Amino acid sequence: MYVLITCSVLLILLIKYLVHHRNFYILSWKLPGPLALPLIGNSLAFFCNNEDIFQRAVNIISNYPSPMRFWLGHKLTIIFSEPEQASKILSSSNFSDKGEVYRFMKDFDGDGLISGSGPKWKNDRKLMAPLFGKKSVQVYFSVIVHHTNILLEKLEPCTQKGTFNVVKYLHRCTADFVNETIIGEKTDAQNGHFDDFLLAIDRVYDLVHARMVKVWLQIDWIFKMTHFYHQQTQAKNTIHGFLKNVVRINEEKRITKTQLSGTILDNILNIKNQHPNFALGDDLIHHLSTLYSASEDTITTISAFTLLLLGMYPDVQERVVDEIRCVVGDKHDLEICDLSNLPYLDMCIKDVLRLFPIAPFLMRTTRENFQIDQYVIPKGCSVIVSIHNIHRSSKHWEKPDEFYPEHFLPEAVMKRHAHAYLPFSAGPRGCVGKSYAYMALKIMLVLVLRKYVIYAEGKVGDIELKTDITVRPKGRQFPIRIDFRK
Numbered sequence: 001m002y003v004l005i006t007c008s009v010l011l012i013l014l015i016k017y018l019v020h021h022r023n024f025y026i027l028s029w030k031l032p033g034p035l036a037l038p039l040i041g042n043s044l045a046f047f048c049n050n051e052d053i054f055q056r057a058v059n060i061i062s063n064y065p066s067p068m069r070f071w072l073g074h075k076l077t078i079i080f081s082e083p084e085q086a087s088k089i090l091s092s093s094n095f096s097d098k099g100e101v102y103r104f105m106k107d108f109d110g111d112g113l114i115s116g117s118g119p120k121w122k123n124d125r126k127l128m129a130p131l132f133g134k135k136s137v138q139v140y141f142s143v144i145v146h147h148t149n150i151l152l153e154k155l156e157p158c159t160q161k162g163t164f165n166v167v168k169y170l171h172r173c174t175a176d177f178v179n180e181t182i183i184g185e186k187t188d189a190q191n192g193h194f195d196d197f198l199l200a201i202d203r204v205y206d207l208v209h210a211r212m213v214k215v216w217l218q219i220d221w222i223f224k225m226t227h228f229y230h231q232q233t234q235a236k237n238t239i240h241g242f243l244k245n246v247v248r249i250n251e252e253k254r255i256t257k258t259q260l261s262g263t264i265l266d267n268i269l270n271i272k273n274q275h276p277n278f279a280l281g282d283d284l285i286h287h288l289s290t291l292y293s294a295s296e297d298t299i300t301t302i303s304a305f306t307l308l309l310l311g312m313y314p315d316v317q318e319r320v321v322d323e324i325r326c327v328v329g330d331k332h333d334l335e336i337c338d339l340s341n342l343p344y345l346d347m348c349i350k351d352v353l354r355l356f357p358i359a360p361f362l363m364r365t366t367r368e369n370f371q372i373d374q375y376v377i378p379k380g381c382s383v384i385v386s387i388h389n390i391h392r393s394s395k396h397w398e399k400p401d402e403f404y405p406e407h408f409l410p411e412a413v414m415k416r417h418a419h420a421y422l423p424f425s426a427g428p429r430g431c432v433g434k435s436y437a438y439m440a441l442k443i444m445l446v447l448v449l450r451k452y453v454i455y456a457e458g459k460v461g462d463i464e465l466k467t468d469i470t471v472r473p474k475g476r477q478f479p480i481r482i483d484f485r486k
C-alpha cells in the first residue's frame with residue numbers, strides 16, 4: 001500500500017516537472033546534440049581529468065551546427081557558435097543575466113560586476129564604467145611603466161637560465177600595478193611580499209571551475225562535506241581580509257584628508273559618498289575582488305601568450321621590434337602617445353586574443369522567451385556563446401589555427417562579421433576594462449621587447465589549452481628563453 005502511494009506521488013511530481021519544463025524538452029528535441037541519458041544528461045562527457053574538459057567541450061561544439069543542445073545533468077544548455085546569433089544574444093538585455101554557474105563566483109565576488117545581475121548590477125555598472133574610460137585610465141600610465149621596469153630587472157638573471165616559465169614574473173608585475181592603480185595598495189609582489197594572496201587567488205580559480213563542471217559539487221551540502229569547502233573558506237578569508245584592510249586604510253586617509261591618490265578605489269569611494277545606496281555592506285569588497293581578478297589574471301595571461309607566440313614566430317617578433325624602434329627609437333622613456341602609433345603590435349595582440357579568448361564560453365540565462373532564427377529559447381534556459389569556436393572557425397578566419405596578425409589588416413576586418421571577433425564580449429555585459437588592458441599590455445610588451453629577444457619552441461597547435469575560470473595552457477606553462485637585445 002505504502003509503495004503504491006509513494007509511486008503515485010513520485011509519478012505526479014514527475015508529470016508536474018515534465019509539464020512545467022515542457023518548453024525545454026520541445027526545444028531540446030528540435031536541436032542537434034549528443035545522445036543524453038536520463039537525469040545525468042551529457043555530464044559523462046566531462047567525466048575526465050579537469051585539464052581535458054576544455055578541449056572536450058570545444059570538440060563537441062565543433063561537431064554540431066549552431067545552435068546545439070547539451071544537457072548538463074537535468075539542465076538544458078543551448079550553445080551558439082555563429083557570429084550573427086552571438087550578436088543577437090550579447091546585444092539583448094534579455095540575456096544580460098549571468099548563467100547559474102556564476103553563483104559559484106558569488107562566494108568570493110558577491111554581486112560584483114561580473115557575477116551580479118538585475119537592477120543592482122545595472123546601476124553599479126552605470127556608476128563605475130566611466131572610471132575605466134580611455135582618458136580616465138591614462139593617469140595610470142607611469143605606475144604601469146614603473147612596475148614593468150622592475151619586471152625588466154627581475155628578468156635579467158633569466159638570460160642565463162635557459163627555458164623558464166615567464167608567467168610567474170608577469171603575474172607578480174601585473175599584481176603590483178593592478179594593486180597600486182585599482183585596489184589602492186602598494187604590494188611589492190615582485191619582491192615576494194604578496195605570496196599568500198596570490199596563492200589564494202589561484203586556488204579560487206580552481207575551486208570555482210571545479211564547481212562549474214562537476215555537477216555533484218554544485219549541490220551545496222555535498223560541497224560542504226569536501227576538502228574543497230575548507231580550502232574555499234581559507235582562500236576567502238585571505239582575499240577578503242586583505243581587501244578589508246585596504247578599504248579601512250583608504251577610508252581613514254579620507255577622514256584625515258591625507259592627499260588622495262586617484263586610484264580606482266578612491267573614485268569608487270567618491271561615488272559611494274554621492275550615492276548612499278551604492279556599495280553597501282560587503283559590496284565594496286566584492287567590487288574590489290572582482291576588479292582584481294578581472295584585470296590581473298587577464299593581463300597576465302594575454303601578455304604571457306603574446307610573448308610565447310612572438311618567441312615561436314621570430315619573423316613576427318622582428319616586425320614588431322622594427323615598429324617599436326621606428327616609433328619609440330632610442331629615447332629613454334616610453335611616452336603614452338607612442339602607444340597609439342604601433343599598428344602592427346596592435347594586430348599581434350588582437351590575433352593573440354582571437355586564438356586565446358580569455359572567456360571562451362560566455363554563459364547567460366534568458367529572462368523571457370526569445371526567438372533566434374527558427375528557435376524559441378524558453379525563459380530560464382541556459383545559453384552559452386562559444387567565443388572560442390567562433391574565433392577558430394574557418395568560415396571567418398583565413399588561418400584559424402595559426403598566429404596570423406594579418407587577420408587584422410583593415411581590409412580583412414571590413415570583410416568579416418563584426419561579431420566574429422569578441423575577445424571582450426560585447427553589448428551591455430561587455431568588458432569595462434578594455435582600455436586599461438590595452439594600455440597595460442602595450443606598455444609591458446614594448447618595454448620587454450625593447451630589452452630582450454624572446455625564443456620559444458613549437459607553434460600555436462602545440463599549445464594544449466585548459467580553463468579554470470579563464471583559458472590557459474595546461475600546467476599554466478609559458479616556456480620561453482630570453483637574451484639581451486643587441
Ligand code: HEM
Binds near residue numbers: 294431
Ligand atoms: C586582456 C584583458 C581582458 C580581457 C580579454 C577581458 C575580457 C572580458 C570578457 C570576455 C568579459 C565578459 C565576461 C562575461 O560575460 O562573463 C569581461 C567582463 C568584465 N571585465 Fe574584462 N577583460 C580584460 C581585462 C579587464 C580589465 C583590465 C578590467 C578592469 C580594469 C576588466 C574588468 C571587467 C569587468 C568589471 C567585467 C564585467 C562587466 C559586466 O558584466 O558588467 N577586464 N572582460
